Structure formats: C-alpha cells, structure tokens
Amino acid sequence: MDAAADLTGARYAALGTADPGQDGLIEIRAPGAPAAGAAMLTVPIHVQDEEFGTLHLAGKETFTTEDEQLLHVLAVQAGIAIGNARLYEAARQRERWIEGAAAVTTALLSDGPAADALTTVAERARILADASAGVILQPTEEGGMEIVTASAYDDPGDIVGTTIAPGSPVLEQLLGGEPVFVDDSATDPRMTTRVRHRFGPSMMLPLQAGGRLIGTLALPRRRGDRPYTSVERLLAVQFASQAALALVLADAQHSRELLAVFEDRDRIARDLHDLVVQRLFATGMMLESAQRRSGSEDVRETLGQAVDELQSTIQEVRTTIFALQQPPADAPTTFRGRVLRETAGAAAVLGFAPSTRFTGAVESRVPEQTADHLLTALRRALAAASRRSGVSRIEVTVDVTGTLPDGRDGVRLTVHDDGGTGDGGTGAGTGTTVNWQAPL
Incomplete structure (x- = not known):
C-alpha cells in the first residue's frame, strides 16, 4: 500500500481482503480516511485465478491513466508475491504433516499397547492441525461411535466416553468412509454430541485401511478459531489414511509377536511336562521304594520328607505349566x-x-x-x-x-x-x- 501511494501521489491507500470467516465481507486496512466524494482508484488483486482482495487509492484530485497502469502492475506483483508465500507455506505444512505421519508410524511399530497407539495418533494430529483437541472414535456394538481416547490442552477426561448415536447423518458419512468438515460444531445440525458447544471448525476423518474401518479421527478447534483451509483438509485426510495403515501394520506386528510368545511358551510347557515332571515323578518313586526297604526309622522319615517335597515341586511345576499356557497380555x-x-x-x-x-x-x-x-x-x-x-x-x-x-x-x-x-x-x-x- 505504501509503495502504491508514493508512486501515484495518493494520500490514502487501503487494502480490502475477502475474509473467509465472514462470508466475503471486506476488511479495510488504511492509515487514514479520504474525504467524502474524493477521487478513488480501485484495482483487484488476483492470486492464482482467485480474487484475493482489492487495492484502493484516494486523496488525489484526479488519477491518470499512468496511475491506473502502475496500480495494475503493482496488483499483479502483489498477487504473485502472495501466491508464492502461499505455496511456500503449503510446502512447509505438507512437510510437517509428512514428518508427523512418519513419526506416528515409527511410534506405532514400536512395542506398546493399542490404547497408547491411538493416543499417539490423536496427539500428533492435534499438534499438526493446530486443533484444540485430537479425538479417536470407534464403532460401538449398538451401531454408533464412542470417543475412546482424546488429547487436548485441557483435561480430556470428560470428552472420553461421549457417543454419536446410531443413525446420525455424520455417522453415516463416516461409516461410508467419507470425511466430514464442519464450519461450526456448536451450530451445525449434524453434530449431536454433548460436547459440541465447545468447538467451532472441525474435521472428522475416517481411519480406514484395506476396506477396514478402524475408527474416526476428529480434530475440532475452539469456537471463533479460523476455519480449516483446503490444504489443511487435504493434508489431514492423507495423514488419517497413513495413520490407519500404520495402526493395521502395528496390530499385525503385535499379533505376530504374541504368536511367537505363545509358541515359545508352548515349547517350554511341553519340555517341563515331558522331561522335568516325568523325571521328578520317577525320582519320587525311587525314593518311596528306598523308604520301604530302609531299616532305619530316621532314614525312612527323611526319605518321606524328600518325597513330600518332590510332590510339592511337581505341583508347582504343573502350576507353572498352566501359567505358561495363559495369554500374557489378556486378563485371565x-x-x-x-x-x-x-x-x-x-x-x-x-x-x-x-x-x-x-x-x-x-x-x-x-x-x-x-x-x-x-x-x-x-x-x-x-x-x-x-x-x-x-x-x-x-x-x-x-x-x-x-x-x-x-x-x-x-x-x-x-x-x-x-x-x-x-x-x-x-x-x-x-x-x-x-x-x-x-x-x-
């Protein structure tokens, strides 16, 4: 604005930008205000075939053709600069989301329980999206969805357990694998949860991989916060797809590890039963035979105690065999x-x-x-x-x-x-x- 005013001799310059949060209303920024009825020169600024705003000049008796041409050149240069800045910011955003998805994949493929894996996805997505909360919902037996884990700046305890009732329009979209974008969760009629009044713009993204719906990643912002841009929506959808694939891979890896543990335990249990227990039992029989043949009362008593200890040991080994046959991670x-x-x-x-x-x-x-x-x-x-x-x-x-x-x-x-x-x-x-x- 300052350059346009200096080059044309205008006393006032203003930039009107379309505010996406206010349905296209114009926000004016200017160092002063022109007198009523003063001459004004207006030129639109386009960024990648999209009107970004309008440059206004005033405070000069008349504007010449040269002034108008100069302002057009300045508007074109401003559009190019703004477009380059947008591309640079989009590239930076894409880089952050890609790095975040890679970090989530690495974390999920490390050893850890399923609940921690979901929390990792929710927390990383919240940070990347600059959301007030990152929420994971999973399908319920009744046909709805329930928040099973949440990451938030505040205590997320009262968010966990919130449900989406079966038959909700949002639920139908999510179960169909479609993302849902909401401008204001508090007023959108599709949003029916008891915590909707806290949030404004929101994204609800299916966690789906290989035709399997694992759950939904929700990223709500506070009421009054800026809405999500088209670039943010695209990057979030891609992140959710990669996170879902990582969750599936982590689950498969965990299953393989459990299978290896079960096989190892079965082998140890078989060895204990086939070798140790049988040897202890045979030793006990030999001691009982020696006890019967012994002529000394003290020796018979000592041998009897040894037999009792062997019986106790056999019982403990059998208890150990039973414990080895139990799933290590599940409640018995x-x-x-x-x-x-x-x-x-x-x-x-x-x-x-x-x-x-x-x-x-x-x-x-x-x-x-x-x-x-x-x-x-x-x-x-x-x-x-x-x-x-x-x-x-x-x-x-x-x-x-x-x-x-x-x-x-x-x-x-x-x-x-x-x-x-x-x-x-x-x-x-x-x-x-x-x-x-x-x-x-």
Missing part, C-alpha cells in the same frame, strides 16, 4: 488364572513370587461368586503378609477335595508364610497361616 478368565494373577501381582511388593498349588478340580467345582470371595480373601492375606517382617516364603494352597466341619463339600484357601505371627491368622510352628473356606 479361568479360576486358576485369576489366582495366579493375584500371586504374581503380589511378587512386585513382596520381592518374590509366592508358591501356588491347587488340589482337586478347581475349575469345575468353584462357582463364580465363591471364586470372587476367595480372591478377595487371598488379596487381603497377601497384603497382610507383605506388612510382616521376616517373610521370605509364602505358600498358597487352594483345595476343593475336603469337607467343611458341617460335612458339606467346600473349598479351602490356605496362605502360609514364614514370618512373624500377625492378626487374622494362627501361628503353626513358625510363621503365620491364614485359612479361608466356603461351601461349594
């Missing part, structure tokens, strides 16, 4: 698996793993409600043992072969440690024993 569903998870969890506090043994058909005989009560009692007993001094060994036994004092069949839990006597247990020799039982 069997009663044995749940008991072993409790004892394994206590190892972090105790500094050692408790010994665990099962007697009888515990899977088929212990009902769900009784199992829950037993696990609660086990958890309390282990916690109490961790607070006692001198505990270096804990033996956990679950027995369903005995009867209760009233004659009914029952399950008995015994937790014995070698530490000092504590509350809730009865000392038996050295250490503390906690007993719990319930009818079956």
Whole structure:
C-alpha cells in the first residue's frame, strides 16, 4: 500500500481482503480516511485465478491513466508475491504433516499397547492441525461411535466416553468412509454430541485401511478459531489414511509377536511336562521304594520328607505349566488364572513370587461368586503378609477335595508364610497361616 501511494501521489491507500470467516465481507486496512466524494482508484488483486482482495487509492484530485497502469502492475506483483508465500507455506505444512505421519508410524511399530497407539495418533494430529483437541472414535456394538481416547490442552477426561448415536447423518458419512468438515460444531445440525458447544471448525476423518474401518479421527478447534483451509483438509485426510495403515501394520506386528510368545511358551510347557515332571515323578518313586526297604526309622522319615517335597515341586511345576499356557497380555478368565494373577501381582511388593498349588478340580467345582470371595480373601492375606517382617516364603494352597466341619463339600484357601505371627491368622510352628473356606 505504501509503495502504491508514493508512486501515484495518493494520500490514502487501503487494502480490502475477502475474509473467509465472514462470508466475503471486506476488511479495510488504511492509515487514514479520504474525504467524502474524493477521487478513488480501485484495482483487484488476483492470486492464482482467485480474487484475493482489492487495492484502493484516494486523496488525489484526479488519477491518470499512468496511475491506473502502475496500480495494475503493482496488483499483479502483489498477487504473485502472495501466491508464492502461499505455496511456500503449503510446502512447509505438507512437510510437517509428512514428518508427523512418519513419526506416528515409527511410534506405532514400536512395542506398546493399542490404547497408547491411538493416543499417539490423536496427539500428533492435534499438534499438526493446530486443533484444540485430537479425538479417536470407534464403532460401538449398538451401531454408533464412542470417543475412546482424546488429547487436548485441557483435561480430556470428560470428552472420553461421549457417543454419536446410531443413525446420525455424520455417522453415516463416516461409516461410508467419507470425511466430514464442519464450519461450526456448536451450530451445525449434524453434530449431536454433548460436547459440541465447545468447538467451532472441525474435521472428522475416517481411519480406514484395506476396506477396514478402524475408527474416526476428529480434530475440532475452539469456537471463533479460523476455519480449516483446503490444504489443511487435504493434508489431514492423507495423514488419517497413513495413520490407519500404520495402526493395521502395528496390530499385525503385535499379533505376530504374541504368536511367537505363545509358541515359545508352548515349547517350554511341553519340555517341563515331558522331561522335568516325568523325571521328578520317577525320582519320587525311587525314593518311596528306598523308604520301604530302609531299616532305619530316621532314614525312612527323611526319605518321606524328600518325597513330600518332590510332590510339592511337581505341583508347582504343573502350576507353572498352566501359567505358561495363559495369554500374557489378556486378563485371565479361568479360576486358576485369576489366582495366579493375584500371586504374581503380589511378587512386585513382596520381592518374590509366592508358591501356588491347587488340589482337586478347581475349575469345575468353584462357582463364580465363591471364586470372587476367595480372591478377595487371598488379596487381603497377601497384603497382610507383605506388612510382616521376616517373610521370605509364602505358600498358597487352594483345595476343593475336603469337607467343611458341617460335612458339606467346600473349598479351602490356605496362605502360609514364614514370618512373624500377625492378626487374622494362627501361628503353626513358625510363621503365620491364614485359612479361608466356603461351601461349594
């Protein structure tokens, strides 16, 4: 503007730009205001065949043809400069999005849980899009979608769990693999979530790869923020496509790793069963034979104790074999698996793993409600043992072969440690024993 005013002798210069956020209204920037009725020269500025704005000159009695030609030249040069600046900014944006997609792919293909992978996508996309939140939605059993993870400047806790009801127009587009662009989430009738009033411009992008819809990436901005440009929309769609492919690859890699773990565990379990258990059993039989032939009472007693220790060891090895056959990352569903998870969890506090043994058909005989009560009692007993001094060994036994004092069949839990006597247990020799039982 200053150059145009100086070269033409105009006292006032103004630039009117089309504001996309105000439906094409003109925003005037000028150092002063011309008098009413003064001569004015106006020339449009075009950027890549698109009208960017208008250059206005005033404050001169008359404008000559040379002034008009000069202003046209300046407008063309301004259009070229603005176009180059736009291309440079678009290139920088594209570079940032490409680098962001590569970083997401690298992060997803590293070892980590699925929930962390979704959070990585949401957070990186939020930063790249300069959005107030990055949100991942996944389909629900009812046919809608639910926000399963969110990254936001503020606490995203109240956003997670928000749902899109089945049948929503937005949902139909997303399930069909189409992106949805919204100018104002608070007023757009297609937006029906309870948090829509917080946000303005928004993009909702399907995370789809190989015909499989993983979920939706939503990138809302605050109300009043600038809308997304066509370049930002294109780059975000490309990012969502690459992120979806990375999620699929990460899931496949995780499945392959789990399969390798399962195969390794199966091999170890077979070796334990075929070699170790059989050898221990054969050793026990030899000791029992020697016990019967021995003429010394002390030797027979010592051999009997050795046989008992071998039986306990065999039981522990079988428990280990069962634990190896459980999925390492999933919560156990069997009663044995749940008991072993409790004892394994206590190892972090105790500094050692408790010994665990099962007697009888515990899977088929212990009902769900009784199992829950037993696990609660086990958890309390282990916690109490961790607070006692001198505990270096804990033996956990679950027995369903005995009867209760009233004659009914029952399950008995015994937790014995070698530490000092504590509350809730009865000392038996050295250490503390906690007993719990319930009818079956």
